[in-house]
Amino acid sequence: MDVKLRVWRQGGAFGAGSFKEYSAAGISPEASFLEMLDIVNEELTAAGEEPIVFDHDCREGICGTCGLMINGQPHGPQQGTATCQLHMRKFSDGETIVIEPWRAAAFPVIKDLVVDRSAFDRIVEVGGFISVATGAAPDANLIPVPRDAAEASMDAAACIGCGACVAACPNSAGQLFTAAKHGHLSLLPQGQPERLQRAQAMVDVMEKFFGSCTNHAECETACPKGISIDYIAQLNKDYVKSQVANRNLAGQK
Amino acid sequence: MTATGSKTDSATTTRRPPPWPIRFYQSDVGKKYVMAITGIVGIGFIIFHMLGNLHTFEGTHQINEYAEGLRDIGEPIAPRTFLVWIGRIGLLASLVLHVHAAFSLTIANQKARGTVGYDEKRNYLAANYASRTMIWSGVIVLLFLAFHLADLTIGVKAVNPDFTRGEVYDNLIASLERWPVFLIYVIAQGALALHIWHGAWSLFQSVGINNPRFNHWRRNFATGLASILAIGYLTVPFGIMFGIIH
Numbered sequence: 279m280d281v282k283l284r285v286w287r288q289g290g291a292f293g294a295g296s297f298k299e300y301s302a303a304g305i306s307p308e309a310s311f312l313e314m315l316d317i318v319n320e321e322l323t324a325a326g327e328e329p330i331v332f333d334h335d336c337r338e339g340i341c342g343t344c345g346l347m348i349n350g351q352p353h354g355p356q357q358g359t360a361t362c363q364l365h366m367r368k369f370s371d372g373e374t375i376v377i378e379p380w381r382a383a384a385f386p387v388i389k390d391l392v393v394d395r396s397a398f399d400r401i402v403e404v405g406g407f408i409s410v411a412t413g414a415a416p417d418a419n420l421i422p423v424p425r426d427a428a429e430a431s432m433d434a435a436a437c438i439g440c441g442a443c444v445a446a447c448p449n450s451a452g453q454l455f456t457a458a459k460h461g462h463l464s465l466l467p468q469g470q471p472e473r474l475q476r477a478q479a480m481v482d483v484m485e486k487f488f489g490s491c492t493n494h495a496e497c498e499t500a501c502p503k504g505i506s507i508d509y510i511a512q513l514n515k516d517y518v519k520s521q522v523a524n525r526n527l528a529g530q531k
Numbered sequence: 532m533t534a535t536g537s538k539t540d541s542a543t544t545t546r547r548p549p550p551w552p553i554r555f556y557q558s559d560v561g562k563k564y565v566m567a568i569t570g571i572v573g574i575g576f577i578i579f580h581m582l583g584n585l586h587t588f589e590g591t592h593q594i595n596e597y598a599e600g601l602r603d604i605g606e607p608i609a610p611r612t613f614l615v616w617i618g619r620i621g622l623l624a625s626l627v628l629h630v631h632a633a634f635s636l637t638i639a640n641q642k643a644r645g646t647v648g649y650d651e652k653r654n655y656l657a658a659n660y661a662s663r664t665m666i667w668s669g670v671i672v673l674l675f676l677a678f679h680l681a682d683l684t685i686g687v688k689a690v691n692p693d694f695t696r697g698e699v700y701d702n703l704i705a706s707l708e709r710w711p712v713f714l715i716y717v718i719a720q721g722a723l724a725l726h727i728w729h730g731a732w733s734l735f736q737s738v739g740i741n742n743p744r745f746n747h748w749r750r751n752f753a754t755g756l757a758s759i760l761a762i763g764y765l766t767v768p769f770g771i772m773f774g775i776i777h
């Protein structure tokens with residue numbers, strides 16, 4: 279199949295960017311989207327041009343490195359997958375595909391389609407941990423965890439930090455990412471001691487970089503892991519509690 | 532705790548943090564919480580007002596007496612009009628907070644989007660017309676509120692020349708018989724319904740009322756509430772236009 283590409287090209291963080299048109303001819307419908315870009319890049323390199331720079335690593339949907347805005351949809355037209363798991367069969371022959379980087383003030387473009395997502399690291403730094411007793415390894419399964427809670431925590435932990443939620447949000451809010459990171463620890467018994475402090479610290483840092491959640495729920499549909507906005511409600515509740523709860527009582531249960 | 536590389540480094544400022552309600556309101560999550568609570572206050576008023584309007588169908592005497600009765604609430608324990616004024620002050624405070632939070636969040640969100648936006652039209656799957664136009668439906672309702680108060684509460688002569696204090700029924704008909712005014716009321720009700728349809732769902736998320744067992748009811752609740760209110764309010768202008776109220 280043949281497709282036309284309209285790609286955002288930007289030389290560096292401080293340069294101005296613009297769209298450039300490319301054509302990709304003879305692409306197999308079974309090729310992945312990133313493989314199609316690889317083919318285009320090989321041709322560009324052979325022609326002595328700068329290849330299109332895009333982020334990728336595992337190419338199996340688990341690392342969260344890839345992430346492109348494809349035809350106005352984060353990670354493209356297929357729901358529940360990252361860009362690397364998208365295949366060309368989802369597009370039609372002769373189609374023009376518009377490829378843009380994630381857009382948000384907190385995600386500045388580094389080059390072409392690559393953005394700097396380190397704002398996410400700042401959020402994880404302040405709350406993405408639990409206190410554990412060091413020493414001899416405890417027996418496995420020593421702490422009982424209700425099954426539904428374990429599942430809910432695992433669902434939140436599926437977040438690969440790709441940034442599609444921010445890219446999708448009309449407010450560039452980082453709520454779904456933060457809520458997933460807060461949720462997967464705070465839903466488990468091991469995450470309780472820091473729970474309110476975690477909510478407060480993560481939200482405070484999040485708000486230094488990102489917009490606010492006005493409940494469009496667009497992030498949920500963009501998320502390659504289908505993480506639910508239910509976690510956002512839980513984060514909001516824990517944040518309110520962090521402001522009013524008597525923390526002297528936090529040891530009680 | 533301070534993040535390295537964040538835009539503002541709070542560790543360098545030694546000022547004592549403000550008291551918690553102010554600190555809470557300074558955060559975006561806190562502002563959304565306040566918007567939800569003040570929104571509930573507003574919805575409460577809007578329901579009460581809509582039910583009161585239905586007295587119009589009972590006739591001149593009943594609606595006028597109902598309006599007068601509002602001023603007597605709390606008598607003889609509280610002085611006349613005392614509770615009505617407490618209510619008005621509470622509503623005004625809620626409105627001010629709601630509007631302030633809305634505008635400051637809108638401005639902050641626009642900043643968070645950065646200077647370069649998407650070129651391709653966004654293909655929204657979940658965000659809907661109501662959720663993306665909250666600020667505009669809100670502005671329409673706010674402008675309508677100013678008009679409505681001038682028209683039927685205060686009786687500004689330029690807006691409603693035939694206004695007579697206390698004659699609720701006659702004032703209503705005199706104003707709504709004018710078709711531009713009728714249109715203003717209908718458009719405002721449309722904006723209000725859209726606003727409540729998103730708001731009454733959104734507030735559950737903002738205050739963190741979330742339980743997968745009941746979550747699907749939140750949408751239904753918002754749809755039901757918005758439609759009942761819209762229909763309830765529109766009965767009066769349409770009643771006047773079709774001569775049922777005369």
Ligand code: FES
Nearest residue numbers: 335337342344362
């Ligand atoms: S490259 Fe790892 S998730 Fe796509």
